[in-house]
Amino acid sequence: MLGALQFGVLAASIVLFVPMGMAGWHLSRNKMLFFSGALFITLAVGVHLTPYFPSISDLVSSLSASVVLENRDSCVSFLHEIVWDVQPVRVSEFSSNSSNYEESWSWAQSTPVTACGFQKLGRSDASDLLNGSWIVVAGDSQARLVVLSLLNLVLDPEEMESIRGDLFKRHSDYKALIKGIGVRLDFIWAPYTRNLTELLMEFKHNRQYPDVLVMGSGLWHMLHITDAMDYGVSLRLMRRSLVSLLPISPDFGMDGPVTGSISIRSPHMFWLGMPTLVSSMLNTEEKREKMSSVMYDAYNSELYESKLLRQSGGPLLLLDIQSLSRNCGALCTVDGMHYDGVVYEAAIHIMLNALLIESQQQL
Template sequence: MMVGALAAFFVLFVPMGLAGWHLSRNKVLFFSGALFISLAIAVHLTPYFPSISRLLVPLPSSSPPVLSPISCLSSIHDVFWSSHDPPSWSWSRSNPALSCGFQKLTRSDASDLLNGSRIIVAGDSQARLLALSVLSLILDHTAMDTVRADLFKRHSDYHISVPENGADLDFVWAPYESNLTETLRRIEVNERYPDVVVMGDGLWHMLHFTSALDYGVALRDVRRSATGTGRSRHMFWLGMPTLVSAKLNTEEKRMRMNMSIWASYEQEVNSSGLLRQFGGPFLLLDVGLLSRGCGSRCTVDGMHYDEVVYEAALHIMLNALLIESHQRI
């Protein structure tokens, strides 16, 4: 480096110094010549002095840090709700949610993401409402009129193929955890393994058995069956909604389905090892959190919420799929 700098000194300074002496007889020519000489010297010597380079070359503007998939998944429920009616939701505009680029997918984007996928949604009426949200996003309004009538036939399974993108969706009526375990066993022997599995229940167990400990034992069976399948990492657990006791429509429900019992059931979900953050196979779709955010204005009967809550859960699921499959819309 020193040899190069010395050579640059003789090559530049000697002839330019002589030129400067001749130009000194004219002030305008002198100052313009001096400026030219200074700039030329700086350009030629800068590569030999990195500290000078850093001063002359501006640093790139700061940008939001790129967060890891794990960080983004842990922040994916960072949403807030509007105070007006009808209620609406959106993701937080601050980090880390902003850095992760969460977004509500359009019908076209969702259809592309789920193109050719087999989707299984299994559980109680909450799971049925999520299945409705999936279809509401990827089907047009005309098709949805028929879907609503067929999907909500009481205590029944439902299947639909979507010709626009080749996706198949199955809703499996599975109000108890043993039903979920049986569904997972059937999935394992099926030749076409689902690309996305969504499961969730607990309300029926709470109403008819009201034993959080028994519920936890049953969830451990679900976890073992789900772990045994081992062929899908796109597995989601649909959390129970926040209960509004004053709006529950029977005395039995108000007695058995209060928030104290609800909290004990939630604790069993966490301690069962079912959820991803506790080492399990399922990523939580936290309907409890989302329904609390929307509030009691969003439920008529204290346990089933307006479509906007399940829409939020759906878009959280779709963004998780984008993260896990390393895609961007």
């Protein structure tokens, strides 16, 4: 439909401006009228016959689809182009900030980032976007902080105070139904990759899948097992389960993208990356020894080699907490591992903008 409309506009423009141009070359009135009439008839017939020639229609549609897909993928790649402003402030006893600094962030003002129109969503817009959704966030304490930021965005302060204690019960799940917008939010305590695999199998067994799935692991494995190769094996096993169990498009095969399509609506899926670790600030000797920069890099290498992430042919879009926390800096953390809420707030807005892009919505 859109292609035919654009073609019609082009035809009308030719009909209008070509005769005017010819008039500029001092053609006689009769010649100009004859040419204009013949051109109009030819283009009108062409526009009406185009739908009956599938190859032409398909070509127009494919070109339009390619432009949309290219713009979508391009904007997704710029989602983490964020700049930080960290300034010293006088902190009151009532401040929720863990440091003597005030952190703020915004998307970079480069031309491609500006063209994508990323936006920080307010409570109303975020609620509209997530309305009626089932959201599952599974992982360790980093995932719990992401849930906290999401709830901070969609709930008012009074509601937040009433649930904060339940959300931060140590090593426990948390489930909430936000009645005003019909959102079901589940936090699943799943510190190891095998816990995530078990969760995926549970989805398959129940034949129920969330609309948005955020998963992440690594810190607990690094501290308690300290074996990057074993971590990589667990990621590959999870990827096999993810591809075979969830109703995701077979565009993501076992060894990379393949062709195919399905009719079942696929969940929007994200991988929550590990934060930048500030070794000198870690609060135990065991953490400083086992969670070294060398081990951290080895774990990240296994993640990228597992082909879980979309940029390596996998199904999961990375929420890059590593880059967000690194760029915010050591002033944004008090223990070298858990960062101030603004870091996870940025991750939530990256996720929401990714949802807007993937669903081709605008607010």
